[in-house]
Amino acid sequence: MKLKDQNTESTILEAARFIFMEKGLYGARMQDIANKAGINKALLHYYFRNKERLFDEVFGGALSRYFKNMDIISDESISIKERILTYSDRFIKFLSDYPQMSIFLIKEISSNEELFHAKVKGLKKNEKQSILNVLIEGIQSGEIPDQDPVIFLMNLQSLCAYPFVASPIFNAICQNSGIQWTDEQHAKLLYSVHEFIHFKLSKSDL
Amino acid sequence: MKLKDQNTESTILEAARFIFMEKGLYGARMQDIANKAGINKALLHYYFRNKERLFDEVFGGALSRYFKNMDIISDESISIKERILTYSDRFIKFLSDYPQMSIFLIKEISSNEELFHAKVKGLKKNEKQSILNVLIEGIQSGEIPDQDPVIFLMNLQSLCAYPFVASPIFNAICQNSGIQWTDEQHAKLLYSVHEFIHFKLSKSDL
DNA sequence: ACTTTTGTTAACCATTTGGTTAAACCATGA
DNA sequence: TCATGGTTTAACCAAATGGTTAACAAAAGT
Structure with a gap:
């Protein structure tokens, strides 16, 4: 199950990078990132506790x-x-x-x-x-x-x-x-x- | 009443400029601008119909x-x-x-x-x-x-x-x-x- | 004086948004 | 096969936020 794990995590990071780059911390919407990554919004919080942490990663x-x-x-x-x-x-x-x-x-x-x-x-x-x-x-x-x-x-x-x-x-x-x-x-x-x-x-x- | 008018309008613009400069369109909050200008939030909408227009002005x-x-x-x-x-x-x-x-x-x-x-x-x-x-x-x-x-x-x-x-x-x-x-x-x-x-x-x- | 117009406010509304929950899904090992 | 534990989702919640309303205050016009 580690493959899948790695996959979605990097997918999320990629999507987050794209959205954050375009909109910045305030402008970016978690929903947009989720959509971009093709996953449910709750999954973002599963991998990265909150917006702040996800942003810090990027x-x-x-x-x-x-x-x-x-x-x-x-x-x-x-x-x-x-x-x-x-x-x-x-x-x-x-x-x-x-x-x-x-x-x-x-x-x-x-x-x-x-x-x-x-x-x-x-x-x-x-x-x-x-x-x-x-x-x-x-x-x-x-x-x-x-x-x-x-x-x-x-x-x-x-x-x-x-x-x-x-x-x-x-x-x-x-x-x-x-x-x-x-x-x-x-x-x-x-x-x-x-x-x-x-x-x-x-x-x-x- | 034109004096007062002019005054608050420019006060608002000044405050808006300050907040928008610091936070950008997305990051700026109408409430922050109102506080900065020392007026009620509704007054912002009285002088500038909405956030977009106020921003455009700035x-x-x-x-x-x-x-x-x-x-x-x-x-x-x-x-x-x-x-x-x-x-x-x-x-x-x-x-x-x-x-x-x-x-x-x-x-x-x-x-x-x-x-x-x-x-x-x-x-x-x-x-x-x-x-x-x-x-x-x-x-x-x-x-x-x-x-x-x-x-x-x-x-x-x-x-x-x-x-x-x-x-x-x-x-x-x-x-x-x-x-x-x-x-x-x-x-x-x-x-x-x-x-x-x-x-x-x-x-x-x- | 009193009516009208302009300026200002508190309270409220609808929507957005970050975040949570509980249930479902699914791969794997016993 | 079924129990287990990580993964994913739909539904939901509370707070924040842009915007509106209705009432009030203050000038200005008459």
Whole structure:
């Protein structure tokens, strides 16, 4: 009976992820999730005691995947600049795979900052070697040009993430000009991010 | 009776703005808005027929302010690069004044794209001279270097807006390193955006 | 003064929604 | 085969919530 168990549980999680992503914690209805999963609503409560817990499962999963994917800059066998390039690649790849993820995170975190902070602490245990620390070390050792690492990181994440976060807005803004923000643009986006990294991390002035 | 009228109406709108900003359309409760405004719940329905209309008022107001503020790039008496610089300044200034605005827009637009598109059409009537068109013309006339204008605009908006959108996330990410994203950073942010504009819009290779 | 219009409220209603219960279902091992 | 225990469901419940009503208060018009 464990197979069936596993099955419905993951089915529920998938449905919940879909609905929560679209509607957020408040907007999502347990009935919608049940319908999406093709099961009775009571079964949701059988597997996950209540809405809060079900949401935590989805939310925690999303965050976990997010951080796991960003855990690459720890590889000290390659140069910092290469690591940053890879970091941005994977970041954009991740967001391409889960386009609603960033919107979802923004939504939920902004309306429930406490819960988020708690969750983060639980998931980011081993990441002493964060990208920020890598940048700081790189600047101190002179491997990359001197600059404000927080601003650089913010700029980098902005260039990568905002296109996904704001694609609905951007489409609306662009549509007057007959231009759309489509998936084709991702390659170009990647290129422009790389260009930015080269611009900020190259020691050309030696 | 017009004074009193005006008063409560704006009081309600203010309260509604506050609550809607924080909770979104679904999360906001009419009772919360009434409490915040210090009036009876029924009065909300007296001034604004229902939740939807009240929300529309707030939402429309936010969008209107947003677009009005971005309507500056039409001034052809100054160079395109200068206009873009001013554009980014005002954009960041606007977001500094209304920090939750972008999160609010992201939230609502992502979960109700149709409504947004309709609203936008009503508000962006005279903006044939959009920033995108300015960029395209500038590239054609050779005033600014040849590049993909959509990517440039997206990059620009990313650098400006994402720090506000993602400040909750970013704080959580940074707090391990003991660094915070505070208001002090806005000046630095502005500088980095200007640097980016100079990088992308200067015809240094002549 | 008194009638009419506008503003405001308490009490109420219908629906939605998260959550519970008790019974049915069904695979498995004795 | 039938007892057992995990799984699933229909029916139900209580609270929350958007919205309405009817009565009252306060201006404004006459």
